[in-house]
Amino acid sequence: MSACHNVRMAGGQVSIKDVAERAGVALGTVSNVLNRPEKVAEPTRARVLAAIEQLGFVRNDAARQLKAGKSTSVGFILLDVRNPFFTDVGRGAEQQAAKHGLSVLLANSDDQPDREHAYLDLFEQQRVRGLLVSPLGNVFDRLERLRTHGIVTVLVDRVADGRPFSSVSVDDVAGGHLAVTHLIEQGCRRIAFIGGPVTIRQVADRLFGANKAAAEHPDVELEVLLKDGLTVQHGRAAADAIVQRPPGRRPDGVFCANDLLAVGALQSFTMLNGRIDVPGDIALIGYDDIDFASATVVPLSSIRQPSVLMGRTAIDLLLEQIEAEPGNPVEPRSVVFQPELIVRDSTRRLA
Structure with a gap:
């Protein structure tokens, strides 16, 4: 028995x-x-x-x-479960996994490398069928070791940088360029970028795209305001510092590296301090187009990522690797989606 x-x-x-x-x-x-x-x-x-x-x-x-040596579970390590973008990616992964008799175990690294490594250990011990990772640090060597133990990995919201892993991501450089170009087209010339640590690849890429757009216009200045995180509180703190400046030294446009930062900035500008008109004084745009971006006191413009589709695609890429015949592995694939500009009242200025 x-x-x-x-x-x-x-x-x-x-x-x-x-x-x-x-x-x-x-x-x-x-x-x-x-x-x-x-x-x-x-x-x-x-x-x-x-x-x-x-x-x-x-x-x-x-x-x-x-006992059978074949799990029906897939591990998914998210960067920040508080960010609705990642929960939407997880939802898409669950939907697609269920069609193939798989379940998805969600884990939150919370932007902490130690937690990321702990979850990699846990999923290896549990012998999950495969692994989806939105990596914080450089864990590629560890992921290659997991593959030798039969656990294949797909990178989510991150390119593989020449490593032999399938990946699904959005062109964040293009997204940053799209956001700042939109602000410039609305007449903004003093633009601030509010972001988290540039050690997070997505933040660095969005900033790179923002700088590229600003450099295309000699009369545009781009100021970089980096915080320790990507939460509503971090966005509010950055905006509070802007409000304290004399009006002539404030930016006339703000690009936030995600929508949570933008929500915090909007709270500071329009509710807590009550001095800044959005978009009249400062046009504001976020990134991710999370569900409640359209429901804020001033509906937020944003750069949309196809979050649910990214989760579904990640499972499809994982299954390609899992179902490959022994001795005949499938070549890793990189799927890169293009971001989409969503214009709402926070940047919509009268001509």
Whole structure:
């Protein structure tokens, strides 16, 4: 009898043997009902299912999968679960995984390298079928070791930089360029970029694109205001510092590296300090186009990423690697989506 069929109950453990005795059938018959029900006659199957319900038997799939060496779980390490962009990516991954009988285990690195490494350890110990990672640090060597242990990886919201991993991402350089170009087209000439640490690849790429757009216009200045994180509170703090300046030294346009920063900046400009008209005094644009960007007190312009589609695509890329024939691996693929400008009231100025 395998321990993979045991479950803890109030009176002890109910096993597959208990189910067989209650139903009056052989152990193999119960196993067939659980794994190959089409092989069991309907009356016998009904008797076994009745015994399972009466005893409260629950199969231990985790142990069963461990014994079989084939998990039905996929690990997904997100950068920041508080950011709705990443939860939407996770939702897309779950939707696509479910179509293939897989479940997705979400883990939040919370922008902390130690947590990222701890979750890599955990998912390796759990022998997940595959791994989706939105990496914070340089974990490529670790991911290559995981692959030698049979755990393939797809990078999410990050390109592979020549490493042998499939990836799904958005062209963040193009997104940064798109955001600042839009502000310039609205008449902005003193533009501030509010972002988190440039050690985060997405922030660095969006800033690079912003600088590129500003450099195309000699009369445009781009000021860089970096914070320790990418939260609403960080955006509010950066905007508070702008409000404290004399009007002539304030930017007339602000590009935030994500929508959470933009929400914080909008709160500071229009609600907490109440001195800044958006977009009359300062035009404001974010990045990600999360759901509530359109529901803020002044609806936010943003750079849209196809978050749900990115999650679905990540699972498809992972399955390509998982289902490859032994000795004939599939060449890694990089899928790069183009960002989309979404214009709302926060940048829509009268001509």
